Amino acid sequence: MQPGGAASALEPVLATAGVSKTFPGVKALQRVDFRLFPGEIHTLMGQNGAGKSTLINVLTGVVAPEAGTIRLGGEVVAFASPQEAEAAGIRTLYQEVNLCSNLSVAENIFAGRQPKRFGAIDWNDIKWRAQAALARLDVTLDVTRSLDAYPIAVQQMVAIARALSVDARVLILDEPTSSLDDSEVAQLFKILRHLKQSGIAILFVTHFIEQTYAISDRITVMRNGEREGEYLARDLPADQLVSRMVGHERMSARLREAAQASHDGHGGPQGAQAGQPFMALRGVGRRGSMQPIDLDVQPGQILGLAGLLGSGRTETARLLFGADRADSGTMLVEGRPVRLRSPRDAVRHGIGYCAEDRKKEGIVAELSIRENILLALQARRGWWRKISRQRARELADLWIERLGIKASDAEQPIGLLSGGNQQKALLARWLATDPRLLILDEPTRGIDIAAKFDIMDRLLALCASGLSILFISSEISEVLRVSHRVAVLRDRRKIAEVSGQASNEDNIYRLIAGSGE
């Protein structure tokens, strides 16, 4: 235990020592020591499968550890159920808000423990107490309105108010921000800081690195079921955090170089010189969805699209792919004007598109991996010229090997694969058509960091061989890491295009926030 600072003088309110838990075939936790101090926000970081959820489940009495002890306020405890943990003052908020949206705010806060007077529910008391609970969070609401009248973020506040309405010593938040937008996250963080001051210990789980640094005092990194280390947030730079989560060996030299380059302000990997763009948009727009936009996609380069949710990233991608028809402007492919009326037209010009929603718009779940990989190529060849069985097997095996898709068998339904492997299979689907331009809308969403780096690394390698890529991601650091140039979108229009020195996160944040240039 290396951390120093003022906190170590305090006793941890919740701590584990040597906790282990094994599930069939998986060592989920191995001798994990963990400490949570009062008045601190502690973030648990780690890839999918690192053991974060299991640790939380142990702390909240959902699963019992096989070895090790848990101490709450210095005393050894063993929770037999989540209810016992809750009664002891450990309150947990899960990823999805699980409240009753048809009940009123006040009812939600006190559901199951309504204050009663003469055997009847005392509605006035409930109302008054609900307002008080929310006031503690600096939130004022009409508590008699039904919950679904409020946005998700407010519902989350109500969930926190419910969690805190009985005496809480520890508040655990499991990925509370995944369905919130930036301003809502800011509001949540304000509340968490406020709570921290009142001495509550807060354990926070997230995938977002930016958020981790915005809120944390302390960070515990988990890897492969073990505690990699505990750090004070101010002592651990972000790149070190990532490499500790991933393990050094996983991040390739190419990607580290690219990360280094962007860190030094050179704006991503250096590649081909700008010549004639592979694809150019001149005032291309669509009424009600996207303002006219100019965009050049250079051959062999990655063009990043940065912007908030709803800024027009996906809309631009769909126009480029003909999934939506543009109603103004001209598109040029290699200098020649083209009209893209349907995805089919775009595919003919050598464009591929991995959509944002992998399940709905990407995979064909019940078909095999092989069929999924070959679908775009076969569509391009037409129904008459069927790819022979032999050739199909060769091609599928080739791409499974090249992209490192982990599957026991190419004939397995693709729906059974993990998210990262599905994404790779979709990449393979387009790469098999030998495209000139690949549009990737959030290709790394919901994928653990190792797979993410793996995919990004392969993209860089593909670009080196002449492929152009339009890269869309809501994680701006990720866009910067791989892109040669970045187009910044706001309110469904392009507001800037940056490269080189100008493409650093601060600058792009300023642009998106509307105070830039």
Place this chain on the structure above:
Amino acid sequence: MKLSNWIARDGAERPLIWPCVTLLLLCGLNLWVNPHFLSLRMLDGHLFGAPIDVLNRAAPLVLVATGMTLVIATRGIDISVGAVVAIAGAAAATILATQPVASAGLIAQALLAALITGLLSGMWNGLLVSFVGMQPIIATLILMVAGRGVAQLLTAGQIIPIGAPGYLFVGGGYWLGVPCSVWIAAVAVLATAALVEGTALGLFIRAIGVNPVATRLVGLRSKALVFAVYGFSGLTAAMAGILISSNVRSADGNNAGLLLELDAILAVTLGGTSLLGGRFSLVGTVLGALIIQTLTYTTYSIGVPPEATLVVKAAVVLAVSLIQSPAARSLAMSFGMSVRRSLVKQHGAAR
């Protein structure tokens, strides 16, 4: 234990096992009632016997169900096929009735007219489903209702008798000892199988059935394909219409192909194709159609009173559907196990 595993396993790996088992059981039942059930004999160069009879009568259903299989694979349904059968028969009969003695040319015209009206009917369905974007069951419901009306308008509300020998040969004649209708159905199924699996159409149809949005985004003309599949369904229904009108020697706008759409849907599902689209099996559909026809034959042969026929049929269909459902099967297995365990216990206690 091994047997129970084998039974409880999901049919996904061997989707045809249950239709095969059902058909064999039905044949077994018939053999038990009538030991000569499977025997064939040659008479005047024609094969006779119960199997030929079943095949002959199943031919129209096989045709309709073949088109239906592809429609269902795209996650659609076509409940207008019975009406299309009537329209096609009416179209052929109307042309044949124009001249007292039918020349070869007239018969060809009649056949062509039937096929074209069927194709047009199917294309109408395809237009509504694919380009207008209507729900398949509603879109085809329109033609299911209107189609009978069209057929009756063609026949002016009468049953038109058909006497042209050439036309009657199609549904009632024999070639190489086997009924023509069996040849036609067999060739149609084989040609469809070759068309669908020999090209990439099968893959495309499955992909559309599972995820139409993703299929459009890989650059497939999914609308055109769905349109074509409904057109094909109309075509196969028209072929069935020719066989039926030829077999009964008349075109009846009111009753020809009545409720045939339901038998076709049943044949497709008995054959293991899911109504949710995606995976489909033409062989399974043929087996399904044969099961239905054998069942009808059986109810007559074992002497089920006519008023009970439909109830018996329904009971068997229910049983077959239950056997095919993995959930029902595992429920039955666990029930069987517990019964056996309690039996073993009692047995042990008695000792």
